[in-house]
Amino acid sequence: MNDRQKQIIKAATTLFLSEGVGVSTARIAKAAAVSNGTLFNAFSTKQDLIDAIYTQAKTGMFGALQHSGDAAFDRRHLYENWQGYLAWARANAQARDVMHLLLDAGLASQQTQADMYAVAAPHSAWIENALTKGIIKGPSAAFVGQLILFQIDLVITEKLNRTDADLAFEMLCNAIGLTQ
16 A cells, blocks of 8 residues: 555545545545545545555454464463454554444445455454364354454443453453353
C-alpha cells in the first residue's frame, strides 16, 4: 500500500466514523486532499476502498495476536492474546471502530471476508484444537472466538481499568471452562 492510499484510507476512516459510510467519494477525496481522479486511481471503486479499510484493520488486529496453531491453549497464552488485542485496539481506536462499523453494516465484500477468514484460520484452528482436546468448552470455535473478542471489546467500550479488565478475563476463562 502506498502513501497516497494510506492518506485516503485515513481520511475515509475518519469520515465513515463521523458521518457514516454513505459519505461521498468526493467528500473523501477532499478530506484526503486529493482529486476524485486520484482517489479512483488509488481505489477503482468505493467498494475497493471499503475492502482496503476493512482488510487493513483486520490484518492489524490479527497481527496483534501472538499465539495460534500449535501453541498451547492455556490461560497464559490466552492472556497474552487478550493483552495484545487490548493494546492494538487502544492504540488503533479508529481502526477498531471502523472495522466494527463495516462488519456490522455488512459492507466488506464476500471476497474480502473470505480473505480475512483465511487470515483468521490459524486462530480458529487454535481454538478448535482446544475444544477438541477438552481444554475449553463451547458450542463451536467461531462462537468461542467471538466470545473472546466481544469480551475484550466490552473491556474497551467500558474503559475498564487493569484490575477490572483482569476480572473480565477471569470471567471469560470461567465461561469457556479454561482452568489451566
